[in-house]
Amino acid sequence: MSTALRIEDLTVHYDHFTALDKVSLEIQQHTTLGLVGESGSGKSTLARVIAGLISPVQGQVLLGSQNLGKKRSREQHKKIQMIFQNPDSSFNPKHTIRQILAEALLFHQIVDRSHVDRRCKELLASVRMDESALGRYPHEFSGGQRQRIAIARALSVEPSILIADEPTSALDVSVQLSILELFNKLKSELNLTMLFISHDLGVIHAISDNVAVMRQGRLVEVNTKEQFFTRPSTAYSRELLSAVPKMPTSQLSGGFL
Amino acid sequence: MSASPILEVEELSLAAGSKTLVSGVGFSLDRGESLGLVGESGSGKSLTLRAILGLLPRGVEQVGGTIKSEVRAAMIFQDPRKSLDPLCPVVRQVEEVVYYRQQVSRKAARTIALELLEMLGLPDSLKQTDRYPSQLSGGQCQRIVIAIALACKPGILLCDEPTTALDVTVQQQILATITRLQQELDFAMVFVTHNLAIAATLCSKLCVMKQGSIVEHGDALSLLQHPQHPYTQMLIDSVLPLPELEGSASV
Numbered sequence A: 001m002s003t004a005l006r007i008e009d010l011t012v013h014y015d016h017f018t019a020l021d022k023v024s025l026e027i028q029q030h031t032t033l034g035l036v037g038e039s040g041s042g043k044s045t046l047a048r049v050i051a052g053l054i055s056p057v058q059g060q061v062l063l064g065s066q067n068l069g070k071k072r073s074r075e076q077h078k079k080i081q082m083i084f085q086n087p088d089s090s091f092n093p094k095h096t097i098r099q100i101l102a103e104a105l106l107f108h109q110i111v112d113r114s115h116v117d118r119r120c121k122e123l124l125a126s127v128r129m130d131e132s133a134l135g136r137y138p139h140e141f142s143g144g145q146r147q148r149i150a151i152a153r154a155l156s157v158e159p160s161i162l163i164a165d166e167p168t169s170a171l172d173v174s175v176q177l178s179i180l181e182l183f184n185k186l187k188s189e190l191n192l193t194m195l196f197i198s199h200d201l202g203v204i205h206a207i208s209d210n211v212a213v214m215r216q217g218r219l220v221e222v223n224t225k226e227q228f229f230t231r232p233s234t235a236y237s238r239e240l241l242s243a244v245p246k247m248p249t250s251q252l253s254g255g256f257l
Numbered sequence B: 001m002s003a004s005p006i007l008e009v010e011e012l013s014l015a016a017g018s019k020t021l022v023s024g025v026g027f028s029l030d031r032g033e034s035l036g037l038v039g040e041s042g043s044g045k046s047l048t049l050r051a052i053l054g055l056l057p058r059g060v061e062q063v064g065g066t067i068k069s070e071v072r073a074a075m076i077f078q079d080p081r082k083s084l085d086p087l088c089p090v091v092r093q094v095e096e097v098v099y100y101r102q103q104v105s106r107k108a109a110r111t112i113a114l115e116l117l118e119m120l121g122l123p124d125s126l127k128q129t130d131r132y133p134s135q136l137s138g139g140q141c142q143r144i145v146i147a148i149a150l151a152c153k154p155g156i157l158l159c160d161e162p163t164t165a166l167d168v169t170v171q172q173q174i175l176a177t178i179t180r181l182q183q184e185l186d187f188a189m190v191f192v193t194h195n196l197a198i199a200a201t202l203c204s205k206l207c208v209m210k211q212g213s214i215v216e217h218g219d220a221l222s223l224l225q226h227p228q229h230p231y232t233q234m235l236i237d238s239v240l241p242l243p244e245l246e247g248s249a250s251v
């Protein structure tokens, strides 16, 4: 197995605040790293550095053996796609869903103009949405529907690395399950490597091979999924796992049934 | 045994043009009571809340039914960043709401605002330097939105996925804060969530929505333990399991 993405000693400051403090991390090809941790610990910041949206004061991002500098080529941009935590702000409100999807397809030359419409429909179907969505505008959709459009757009350009920042948090559990299955299917079809950020530990368990935990700008634990969920190595991870809300049935089964 | 409900929704129907989005939705709530609204993405949960608040998006209209309520409602919107003013620092935003809604002095408004923020676990540094929404993380913005809703001292608190952007320990803390304030202030709550475990912990009643209608409703615990509708059953089956944490005292 080879390394798809390597991060070395990344440090990011916002004014005087250190949002990332010498973070180093490796993701092996064709694996998914789940990233969890405290709200405000720097997860989205890390995602934005990898996607090339902010530059660190120190450290580097390596894609395979390529060092990604401040200015990235179109090809490098295409290879790393990101699904944002709040997809709304990443859509042009004046564009229809067709325009939003077609723009990415044409910019990265995924299909030629005559096939764009068909590809758009396939993309919507893959996130369980009806093709009638194509002519409508982002504000006409529910939160979960917009999130699925963002997923379709990111996958449309066939990236090799996908960074997903809370991509399923607005979805009901049944759609969530089918989207996670979609991610897993694409992972093998497109040989995708993923960095998957979520507060939902059930989701992290379903999608990850390895889990990294952040707190206050630092990585406090990187572990295999199995280890993390049953025998985490830090007290903070244990605290997280213990705080997961539980379904009532598990406590009450064996009652008067 | 209780007095009349403080919120009654009957046969509510909403539409955009000729397209029906919500149809025949009804429920009622007493003071201090919590109702969970769960179900399909796109089934009309957010629109129902907006109808109660009296703030439907442009293009969507109420085409049937009634909403009766005597008290002021406040809403925590699904997308926290979008419901904040991007050009106004966040502590300022909370302060303004306290000042106008609670009619106290500027100085008292600031104190109350800072107390709320501390209760919700926001960074202490906000006390010295206020920040714009874009300078906060997703979960921090969400807590600002919660603070603003609570600062309104509502009779009904409408919550649309208020804790999805929070890590589970902060989530636990926020839910405890909301529950405590609910006991103190006795507001009613409609709580939209995709997390069935949270709905069960927080709410005594549940409504399950699909395609604009309520397909099943009832007492939260019995509904989740003995679902009648196949859609409810499917939702419960889709909850992702977690392995047992070793060395944890399981209750």
Ligand SMILES: Nc1ncnc2c1ncn2[C@@H]1O[C@H](COP(=O)(O)OP(=O)(O)OP(=O)(O)O)[C@@H](O)[C@H]1O
Binding pocket: A014, A015, A017, A019, A037, A038, A039, A040, A041, A042, A043, A044, A045, A046, A085, B134, B135, B136, B137, B138, B139, B140, B165, B166, B167
């Ligand atoms: N533009 C900015 N200026 C100043 N501070 C910022 C800025 N953006 C983020 N921060 C701070 O940096 C820290 C990390 O933010 P980040 O968005 O990476 O957190 P996160 O781990 O994604 O949190 P969440 O789980 O809540 O989304 C936070 O404490 C936040 O307040």
Ligand SMILES: Nc1ncnc2c1ncn2[C@@H]1O[C@H](COP(=O)(O)OP(=O)(O)OP(=O)(O)O)[C@@H](O)[C@H]1O
Binding pocket: A139, A140, A141, A142, A143, A144, A145, A170, A171, A172, B016, B021, B040, B041, B042, B043, B044, B045, B046, B047, B048, B057, B058, B059, B060, B078
């Ligand atoms: N402004 C609008 N114009 C037209 N249709 C709309 C508008 N807003 C929402 N809709 C449609 O109304 C339906 C209900 O939307 P709503 O936002 O209430 O769903 P929801 O249950 O909150 O879903 P989610 O869990 O994904 O947030 C959706 O099918 C959506 O496409």
Ligand SMILES: [Mg+2]
Binding pocket: A043, A044, A045, A085, A165, B137, B138, B139
């Ligand atoms: Mg974030």
Ligand SMILES: [Mg+2]
Binding pocket: A142, A143, A144, B045, B046, B047, B078, B160
């Ligand atoms: Mg909604």
